[in-house]
Amino acid sequence: MALQSILRKTIHEGDLQVRLPGGSVLELGDGTGPPVTVAITSRRWALRIAVDPALAVGEAYMEGGLVLERGSLHDFVDLIGRNAKHRPLKRAGPLARWWLDRRLQANARAAARRNVAHHYDLSVDLYRRFLDPDLQYSCAYFPAPGVSLEAAQLAKKRHLAAKLLLRPDQRVLDIGCGWGGLALTLAQEAGVQVDGVTLSTEQLATARERAEAAGVGDRARFSLTDYRDVAGPYDRIVSVGMFEHVGRPNFQAYFDQVARLLKDDGVAVIHSIGRAEGPAFTQPWIAKYIFPGGYIPALSETLAAVERSGLIVADVEILRLHYAETLRGWRERFEANRAEIAAMYDERFCRMWAFYLSISEIAFRYRGHMVFQLQLAKRVDAVPLTRDYIGEAEAWFSRRGGRRRAA
Amino acid sequence: MALQSILRKTIHEGDLQVRLPGGSVLELGDGTGPPVTVAITSRRWALRIAVDPALAVGEAYMEGGLVLERGSLHDFVDLIGRNAKHRPLKRAGPLARWWLDRRLQANARAAARRNVAHHYDLSVDLYRRFLDPDLQYSCAYFPAPGVSLEAAQLAKKRHLAAKLLLRPDQRVLDIGCGWGGLALTLAQEAGVQVDGVTLSTEQLATARERAEAAGVGDRARFSLTDYRDVAGPYDRIVSVGMFEHVGRPNFQAYFDQVARLLKDDGVAVIHSIGRAEGPAFTQPWIAKYIFPGGYIPALSETLAAVERSGLIVADVEILRLHYAETLRGWRERFEANRAEIAAMYDERFCRMWAFYLSISEIAFRYRGHMVFQLQLAKRVDAVPLTRDYIGEAEAWFSRRGGRRRAA
Numbered sequence: 161m162a163l164q165s166i167l168r169k170t171i172h173e174g175d176l177q178v179r180l181p182g183g184s185v186l187e188l189g190d191g192t193g194p195p196v197t198v199a200i201t202s203r204r205w206a207l208r209i210a211v212d213p214a215l216a217v218g219e220a221y222m223e224g225g226l227v228l229e230r231g232s233l234h235d236f237v238d239l240i241g242r243n244a245k246h247r248p249l250k251r252a253g254p255l256a257r258w259w260l261d262r263r264l265q266a267n268a269r270a271a272a273r274r275n276v277a278h279h280y281d282l283s284v285d286l287y288r289r290f291l292d293p294d295l296q297y298s299c300a301y302f303p304a305p306g307v308s309l310e311a312a313q314l315a316k317k318r319h320l321a322a323k324l325l326l327r328p329d330q331r332v333l334d335i336g337c338g339w340g341g342l343a344l345t346l347a348q349e350a351g352v353q354v355d356g357v358t359l360s361t362e363q364l365a366t367a368r369e370r371a372e373a374a375g376v377g378d379r380a381r382f383s384l385t386d387y388r389d390v391a392g393p394y395d396r397i398v399s400v401g402m403f404e405h406v407g408r409p410n411f412q413a414y415f416d417q418v419a420r421l422l423k424d425d426g427v428a429v430i431h432s433i434g435r436a437e438g439p440a441f442t443q444p445w446i447a448k449y450i451f452p453g454g455y456i457p458a459l460s461e462t463l464a465a466v467e468r469s470g471l472i473v474a475d476v477e478i479l480r481l482h483y484a485e486t487l488r489g490w491r492e493r494f495e496a497n498r499a500e501i502a503a504m505y506d507e508r509f510c511r512m513w514a515f516y517l518s519i520s521e522i523a524f525r526y527r528g529h530m531v532f533q534l535q536l537a538k539r540v541d542a543v544p545l546t547r548d549y550i551g552e553a554e555a556w557f558s559r560r561g562g563r564r565r566a567a
Numbered sequence: 568m569a570l571q572s573i574l575r576k577t578i579h580e581g582d583l584q585v586r587l588p589g590g591s592v593l594e595l596g597d598g599t600g601p602p603v604t605v606a607i608t609s610r611r612w613a614l615r616i617a618v619d620p621a622l623a624v625g626e627a628y629m630e631g632g633l634v635l636e637r638g639s640l641h642d643f644v645d646l647i648g649r650n651a652k653h654r655p656l657k658r659a660g661p662l663a664r665w666w667l668d669r670r671l672q673a674n675a676r677a678a679a680r681r682n683v684a685h686h687y688d689l690s691v692d693l694y695r696r697f698l699d700p701d702l703q704y705s706c707a708y709f710p711a712p713g714v715s716l717e718a719a720q721l722a723k724k725r726h727l728a729a730k731l732l733l734r735p736d737q738r739v740l741d742i743g744c745g746w747g748g749l750a751l752t753l754a755q756e757a758g759v760q761v762d763g764v765t766l767s768t769e770q771l772a773t774a775r776e777r778a779e780a781a782g783v784g785d786r787a788r789f790s791l792t793d794y795r796d797v798a799g800p801y802d803r804i805v806s807v808g809m810f811e812h813v814g815r816p817n818f819q820a821y822f823d824q825v826a827r828l829l830k831d832d833g834v835a836v837i838h839s840i841g842r843a844e845g846p847a848f849t850q851p852w853i854a855k856y857i858f859p860g861g862y863i864p865a866l867s868e869t870l871a872a873v874e875r876s877g878l879i880v881a882d883v884e885i886l887r888l889h890y891a892e893t894l895r896g897w898r899e900r901f902e903a904n905r906a907e908i909a910a911m912y913d914e915r916f917c918r919m920w921a922f923y924l925s926i927s928e929i930a931f932r933y934r935g936h937m938v939f940q941l942q943l944a945k946r947v948d949a950v951p952l953t954r955d956y957i958g959e960a961e962a963w964f965s966r967r968g969g970r971r972r973a974a
Contacts, residue, residue, distance in 0.1 A: 251875070302952055438874035459880060460871035467845035467867055468658070472935065476883035477954065480947040525947070528879065540887040540932070545709055547884065551958065 162210040163200070170247075174239035179229065181206055189239070196231035196239055218445035218519070222512045233511075234491065234518045241522030251438045257408070269386050273359050275405065275453035280360035284339060289501050290494040290517075295339040295366075298401030298431065299483040299531040309489035312482075314561075315554070317345045320398060322553035323429045323475070323535050325543065326350040330395035333357070333421060335387045336402025340367025340380065347371075347379040349557055352396070357385040388413060392421030396428065403432035403462075407455050408439075411462065415469035418536065427543060428471070428536040433483070434459055436528035443519070450516045459532060466536065474543040475535040483531050484524035491517040569617040570607070577654075581646035586636065588613055596646070603638035603646055625852035625926070629919045640918075641898065641925045648929030658845045664815070676793050680766050682812065682860035687767035691746060696908050697901040697924075702746040702773075705808030705838065706890040706938040716896035719889075721968075722961070724752045727805060729960035730836045730882070730942050732950065733757040737802035740764070740828060742794045743809025747774025747787065754778075754786035756964055759803070764792040795820060799828030803835065810839035810869075814862050815846075818869065822876035825943065834881070834950060835943040840890070841866050843935035850926070857923045866939055873943065881950040882942040890938050891931035898924040 167178060167188055174189040179199035200206045205225030208216040217240075220226035221233070228236060287295055292310045300312035301319045320342070324332070328351035334343045337356025340363075347354050358364055367382040374380075387402075397418055406414045418428050438458045441447075447454060459476070466473055494501065494517060502510050523529040537543055574585060574595055581596040586606035607613045612632030615623040624647075627633035628640070635643060694702055699717045707719035708726045727749070733739070735758035741750045744763025747770075754761050765771055774789040781787075794809075804825055813821045825835050845865045848854075854861060866883070873880055901908065901924060909917050930936040944950055 303955070305952065436874060436879050437877075438871065458870075458874055460867050460874055463865075463870060464845065464867035467843065467865055470844075472843050472887070472937075473866060473883075473885055474887065475885055476880075478880055478882055480879070480881065480950070481952060530879075530947070540937070543887070545712065545888060547954070548710070548958065551955065 163206045166210055166213070171239075171243050173242045176236075176239055177230070193239060193242070194231050194235045196236045197229040198236060199227045199229055201225050201227060212444075215444045215448065218449065218515050221515050222449075222508055233514055234521075237515070237518040237522055241526040245526040252440050256441065257439055269388070271453060272386060272405070275451070276359040277361075278452055279450065280358070281362045283504065284362055284366045286501060286504060287339070289497040290490045294341040294345075296341050297338055299433075299479055300486040300489075301479065302482055302485055309486065312486070314345075317342055318349070318554050318557040319550070320400065320429055320431065320533070321346055321350055321557060322550045323427075323533065324396045324398060325427050325549070325553075326352050326396060329353060331355070332396040332398065333390060333392070333394040335390070335397065335399035336405070337363070337367060337382060338401070339363050340370050340382060342398065342400060343367070343380040343382070344370060344374055344376060346398075347376045348374065349560065352379070354380045355394075356380065356382040357387060357390060358382065359384065359386065387417060390417070390421060393423045393426075394421050395423055395426055397422055397426070398429050398431075400431040401433070403430055404454055404456055405451070407453060408457070408461065411457070411465035412468060415465045415471060419469040419471050419538070422471075422538060424538050425542050426538060427474070430534045430536065432457065432462075432532060434462070434530050434532045436530060443523070446516065446519070449512055456529065462532075462534070466534065471536040471538065472540060473534060474537045475533075475547065477533040479531040479533070481524065483529070484521050487517055487521035487524065491521065570613045573617055573620070578646075578650050580649045583643075583646055584637070600646060600649075601638050601642045603643045604636040605643060606634045606636055608632050608634060619851075622851045622855065625856065625919075625922050628922050629856075629915055640921055641928075644922070644925040644929055648933040652933040659847050663848065664846055676795070678860060679793060679812070682858075683766040684768075685859055686857065687765070688769045690911065691769055691773045693908060693911060694746070696904040697897045701748040701752075703748050704745055706840070706886055707893040707896075708886065709889055709892055716893065719893070721752075724749055725756070725961050725964040726957070727807065727836055727838065727940070728753055728757055728964060729957045730834075730940065731803045731805060732834050732956070732960075733759050733803060736760060738762070739803040739805065740797060740799070740801040742797070742804065742806035743812070744770070744774060744789060745808070746770050747777050747789060749805065749807060750774070750787040750789070751777060751781055751783060753805075754783045755781065756967065759786070761787045762801075763787065763789040764794060764797060765789065766791065766793065794824060797824070797828060800830045800833070801828050802830055802833055804829055804833070805836050805838075807838040808840070810837055811861050811863055812858070814860060815864070815868065818864070818872035819875060822872045822878060826876040826878050826945070829878075829945060831945050832949050833945060835878070837941045837943065839864065839869075839939060841869070841937055841939045843937060850930070853923065853926070856919055863936065869939075869941070873941065878943040878945065879947060880941060881944045882940075882954065884940040886938040886940070888931065890936070891928050894924055894928035894931065898928065
């Protein structure tokens with residue numbers, strides 16, 4: 161059958177047994193790594209996986225068409241990832257990019273609201289079950305291997321704060337503020353005035369509650385606003401894990417808006433997932449079930465829009481394995497709290513989210529995904545000559561945080 | 568006349584008097600900054616400048632058609648630059664980029680040789696008159712304002728060495744090795760084996776002499792080789808101030824070659840001038856008189872070629888005002904040694920080079936030019952998780968250099 165020959169052609173590493181619908185068992189790989197056995201439960205699922213594996217493997221796992229008999233889901237996904245590592249990444253050609261622009265990525269205001277609601281209006285109680293207590297839903301920054309997820313998320317916020325070159329009472333815009341964690345930290349640790357915007361009503365409510373509870377309701381304010389509708393000007397703009405939802409056709413509008421909102425001596429830091437291989441389609445299962453309207457940008461197409469906006473690129477940091485480590489932390493917490501999450505939603509939802517967290521992790525380990533932090537400015541002298549100030553500012557935040565805890 | 572109305576439209580800042588061929592004097596600007604008076608010596612030059620100022624101002628200065636009567640050349644060029652600062656930068660549209668690719672930037676092997684010879688086969692005695700003693704003919708790295716050019720050039724080499732993550736006895740390729748200064752430093756300070764390639768016979772002779780004189784002829788070897796003809800593999804590849812000569816149509820061949828020559832766990836650092844506004848034509852006077860075949864890349868087009876090569880971008884540092892400071896240092900030395908240079912060449916040559924150094928400096932101050940250092944790899948784990956290792960390695964080189972001087 162078709163699936164059999166595809167599997168033999170693509171699986172060379174690892175230790176994989178596949179029980180096919182007829183009952184026969186396929187032995188695949190070179191015997192390395194944890195042994196994994198999966199069963200395909202029907203000929204219909206076998207056919208769907210053979211025809212469109214990128215969409216159907218995830219669907220089969222969600223719907224019970226692919227069942228783990230030995231090993232964990234992550235063992236299985238990691239094995240698939242290791243084997244994919246040697247396949248060249250697929251770039252989108254000009255025609256494919258045109259199609260992307262026309263049909264899939266429009267993200268007009270109403271569609272952007274719907275797409276955001278699909279993911280971010282899930283109950284904050286779900287996110288509390290797998291994120292760190294500050295609800296940082298983006299790549300952490302691990303100053304060293306083995307640092308805890310909580311510490312790495314705090315380090316990420318301070319790393320961003322350092323690059324923003326904050327001074328007390330500056331006006332800061334946080335585009336895509338999530339549940340407010342970054343805005344609160346910037347208000348508390350740097351004494352700035354933050355406006356956070358989100359399109360998620362759930363995030364808005366949580367962010368406002370947290371700001372009140374922390375006593376910084378006057379310094380960290382939040383609203384339900386599309387980035388295209390914000391009025392400036394701002395001294396600083398930060399946007400973390402939001403650019404992935406902008407979509408190719410809106411890249412120019414996004415950076416034009418950053419340029420418009422930023423004061424002449426302003427600094428912006430944009431933190432986004434990126435892909436190494438150049439423009440390419442969003443993984444179809446992710447686009448259908450997890451992030452409708454999402455698009456992981458390549459640096460080249462992102463910087464083309466920055467260049468046309470008139471903004472100057474002052475620094476580009478590439479975080480490679482940090483998100484893989486972050487996702488590992490989320491996956492482990494998700495598994496530890498799986499019974500509670502299943503009670504809130506159901507087992508299918510748990511399988512869907514476990515699959516999402518696992519394939520995201522292997523995208524960073526094996527498939528060229530990374531995070532870039534773009535530091536942007538309008539004036540060549542808005543940022544110091546060398547990058548040494550970043551470490552100095554981080555050290556300052558750490559000392560100050562330590563003193564505050566001690567006090 | 569045409570020139571008069573163009574000048575009135577474009578000069579708003581500074582204190583500029585223009586004596587026109589008829590004898591009338593045009594008073595321009597807002598009276599700020601050092602006063603400058605220039606005379607246009609004929610109606611023919613006035614017309615040429617009016618029709619094509621980007622080419623003709625430089626030509627007029629070289630040929631005596633534009634004469635400084637008060638203030639220095641650099642005062643004049645800086646005034647022009649300050650006024651240009653508010654004009655949007657000119658991007659090359661698709662048709663212009665096609666033209667660039669077809670006609671101007673082919674740089675086949677023979678043309679590349681000729682273009683290199685035009686500039687770099689000038690006597691090393693010229694370069695000794697305005698560069699630092701190590702003959703670093705690329706952007707220095709100023710750890711702090713006020714650092715001397717010599718110290719900043721040493722810091723640049725150590726900054727590159729740090730990003731290359733060198734270990735003793737690694738094989739390093741230096742594409743566009745100049746007069747060998749970087750290769751010698753890497754061989755001496757990091758104990759690596761460097762192959763330097765250049766297309767300039769003058770540079771080759773000097774580099775070989777210096778390696779012998781320094782007693783590292785076995786560790787720093789040089790040859791007259793086109794980068795397309797190098798055979799690998801190499802642990803590390805470094806290329807400083809050479810990518811500007813590659814030309815748009817060869818970007819892909821260049822990065823494909825870096826990818827081919829680099830070992831699987833290899834690291835490459837490419838240091839090049841870039842332009843903030845996106846793809847654009849080379850300044851026409853520079854293309855005609857100074858760097859035939861040269862092309863200052865935008866980051867977006869450079870990274871598009873990197874993405875297609877299969878290389879991973881591990882870091883992008885943007886040096887903004889460092890090259891302006893470097894060029895200021897070169898300009899001051901050039902002026903200090905002008906009599907000797909005029910004796911070697913002639914006054915027209917001195918005017919040509921003084922103009923080149925001045926307009927290059929203002930390109931970095933006012934017109935969106937910068938230097939990017941791309942760190943490239945094949946594996947996501949070829950480079951440490953965070954950038955902290957860069958400062959640590961620089962400190963190690965400094966301590967070791969200090970001990971060596973003390974010994």
